[in-house]
Amino acid sequence: MEKMHMRMVAVYAVIAIMLTIGALRVFSISTGEAYTQAAQQNSSYSLTVTQGRGSIYDCNLQHLTNFQDGYKAAVTADPQTTTAFSKVLSDSQMQTMLDRIGEGKPFVQKVDEYIPGTKALFFPNVTRYREEDPLCPHIIGYVDSDGKGVEGIEAAYDDWLGKAQGKSKVTFSVNAVGEALAGVEPEVEDTMSNLNSGVMLTIDKDIQDIAQKAARKYLEKGAVVVLDVRTGAVRASVSVPDFDPDNVQEALNDEDSPLLNRTTSAYNVGSVFKLVTAAAALENGISPDRTYDCTGSVDIYGVTFDCYHQRTHGLQNMEGALAQSCNAYYITLGQEIGAKKLLDMTAKMGFGSGVTLCDGIQSASGTLPTLDTLKMPAALANFSFGQGELMATPYQVASMVQCIASGGTLAKPYLVEGLVDSSGQLIEPTQQAQPVQVLSSETCDALRLMMAAPVEYGTGTGAKPTIGGAGGKTATAETGILVDGEFVNQTWFAGFFPYDNPQYAVAVLAEDSPKGSETSTPTFRAIADGVEQLMMRRGQSDPALQDAVAVPKASEQEDAPPQD
Incomplete structure (x- = not known):
């Protein structure tokens, strides 16, 4: 109470001084020579209150940049304004404001909300990036101290975003000492509506939020890519750890390399590649009923390859071997397919080729073994279950799944829908590559059925969504x-x-992670559950949606094996 009393005393003291000084100045300049000199020295004083550049939007025209954060006010020395501000500002903020008032010139004051009953001019304050949990910083990028794009979309579309600059500028008529002249209306230049122009991405802000939260909960380092099955549009792209685009210097000193975009970087692949081996087998006439009796390892021309933890899987067909992630089954399957056919299928499904997501953002090509290398039976054995020289990006792995889920059509992932004008209209849609049919619908039907097995009773039960069902495959890739x-x-x-x-x-990657059951599979489940709830809120979910796959009877399944 005493503190508040002292504060109000200080405010009223300043107001009294302001009134006294004002009266003296009016008297002074209203007499003779002083009036003439002051009139001759009247000039203008301009304040840039807010400024920014074009916006980056999601696919629903939700802002990914340019967020309102309270207001900025153009303030002049005025008792009524000072009193009103004193009721909402903190002690330190008020002291700073009183110091600025003492300087005499108009100034800019940041406030959380509009304050009625003042002579101040208020403008929405725009911050470039969301302060808490910035959205897809590895995709959006950041700007330098001059507001020029340095990385990501900010750099790739710097010219367009830079042309969409806007500002709020207030020009006051002031006297010789810089004080605003009473009774003279300031001139206001407000072009902040220019910021409505910008770039529309394929990212869905709400799905991105869901994916970011899931990744941060379960992954210390890694990546998540979410693609639209029909089009290949990127709905979410997450790399963890991430960084604050307003404080890039901090990230430069972090040993975990938060500036590295892990979604576009290549990693060892492991058993998710068994989907490609299965696809090659089916496309070349090998039946999904093909069986193999797994004893926990297999000898290929004198080289022994083990199943994960040397687990004995017994007699398995193609689906059961995928559910249990039996290395021996897929090694022998690869030998039956042959090196050239398996390598050709791998390339057709997008491995070994970089993906240009948009101008300025490209994923790594990864690594494929050569046909000469695969002529060695042991190298082909490694390749058949995703080991050896094979490396791929999360985008390539997600595209593999997109191809299977779509019925065999491989759609190139893309990030940008096009340019947007100041009215929010898409004026220059980007041209997308035509999808390519690389698998038959029959092959994809069989693969989707197989992919239900790991989620229902195999190595990926931790990924099973609450409703709706899913298909998928786990992997533990050895790096050596x-x-x-x-x-x-x-x-x-x-x-x-x-x-x-x-x-x-x-595609979920947990970098340098010993257990996918604690990282990648729960990340997938959290995303699937979150997106399904989102679709229900949007009214886009099938209200009759139930688990799509019946869990096999206990007599038909083994205990869920550890994730390979």
């Missing part, structure tokens, strides 16, 4: 790198949901 006596592995989950009517293809 030894750190502190332990081998470094990359764990994956790649899948689609909902099962009956696939809408989204997802």
Whole structure:
């Protein structure tokens, strides 16, 4: 109470001084020579209150940049204004404001809300990036101190975003000492509506939020890519750890390399690649009923390859071997397919080729073994279950799933819908590559049925959504790198949901993670559940949607094996 009393005393003291000084100045300049000199020295004083550049939007024209954060006010020394501001500002803010008033010139004051009953001019304050949990910073990028795009969309579309600059500028008529002249209306220049022009991305802000929260909960380092099954449009792209685009310097000093975009970087692949091996087998006439009796390992010309933890899987067909992630089954399947046919199928499904997501943003090509290398039976064995020289990006793995879930059509992932004018109209849609049919619908029907098995009773049960069902595949990819006596592995989950009517293809990478059951699979489940709830809120979900896949009877399934 005493503190508030002292504060009000200070405010009223300042107001009294302002009134006294004002009266003296009126008297002074109203007499003779002083009036003439002051009139001759009257000039203008301009304040740039707010400024910004063009907006980056999601696919629904929700802002990914340019967020309102309270207001900025152009303030002049005025008792009524000072009193009104004193009721809402903190002690430190009020002290700063009183200091500025003492300087005499008009100034800019940041406030959380509009304050009625003042002579101040208020403008919405626009901050470039969301302060808490910035949205897809590896895609959007950032600007430098001059407001010029440096990375990501900010750099790729710097010319267009820069042309859409806007500002709020107030020009006051002032006397010789810089004080605003009473009774003279200031001139206001407000072009902030220019910021409505910008770039529309394929990102869905709400799905991006869901994916970011899931990734941060379960992944220390890694990536998530969510693609629209029908078109290949990128609905979410997450790389963790991420960074604050307003404080890039901090990220430069972080040993976990938060500036690295892990979604476009290549990693060892592992058993998610068994989907490609299965696709090659089916496309070349090998029956999904082909069986193999797994004893926990297989010998290929004197080289022994083990199943995960040397687990014995027994007699398996193609679906059961995928559910249990039986390496021996898929190694022998690869030998039967042959090196050239398997390598050709891998390339057709997008591996070994970089993806240009938009101007200025491209994913790595990854690595494919050569046909000469695969002529060695042991190299082909490694390749058949995703090991050896094979490396791929999360975008390539997500595209593989998109192809299967769509019925065999491979749609190139893309990030930008086009340019938007100041009225929010899409004026220059980007030209997208035509999807390519690379698998038969019959092959994809069989693959989708197989992919339900890991989620329902196999290595990926932790990825099963609450409703809607899903298909997918787990992986634990060996890197051969030894750190502190332990081998470094990359764990994956790649899948689609909902099962009956696939809408989204997802790749989750947990970098340097020992257990996918604690990282990649729960990340997928959280995304699938979150998106389904989102679709219900939007009225886009099938109200009759139930689990699409019946869980096999206990007599038909083994205990869920550990994730490979």
